[in-house]
Amino acid sequence: MDARTPVVAEQLLLIERELRLQGWWDAQAPDAQALSSQLPFSVDTLAFEQWLQWIFLPRMKQLLEAGAQLPSVSGIQSMAEQVYDGQPDKARGLIKLLGEFDQLIVGAT
Numbered sequence: 001m002d003a004r005t006p007v008v009a010e011q012l013l014l015i016e017r018e019l020r021l022q023g024w025w026d027a028q029a030p031d032a033q034a035l036s037s038q039l040p041f042s043v044d045t046l047a048f049e050q051w052l053q054w055i056f057l058p059r060m061k062q063l064l065e066a067g068a069q070l071p072s073v074s075g076i077q078s079m080a081e082q083v084y085d086g087q088p089d090k091a092r093g094l095i096k097l098l099g100e101f102d103q104l105i106v107g108a109t
Contacts (some may be wrong), residue, residue, distance in 0.1 A: 002070050009064050011101050014055055018094045034108055041079055048083040074105040098101035 019025045034045040042051045075100035084091030
């Protein structure tokens with residue numbers, strides 16, 4: 001097991017919590033076509049927070065549960081900064097959490 005697994009799992013829970021606190025958590029999944037985008041962050045079919053909820057969090061949880069190798073790079077914070085450029089105050093917590101996730105993935109402390 002990767003030594004980062006428990007900390008990454010906790011970080012994913014914090015990201016989910018922040019999405020819920022901001023009202024960015026959907027009760028119903030987007031349709032299958034929207035979820036099958038091949039573009040990075042599904043920018044053509046999903047809002048960024050939908051991508052986090054329906055693609056990123058489930059995939060990361062699957063990796064953790066399977067004991068699979070975690071990615072070695074992540075740039076989610078920079079994408080969030082672009083997406084939420086017009087609302088930095090509301091997104092500040094989420095951006096911070098995503099930056100912490102990025103650091104965990106590259107093995108930084």
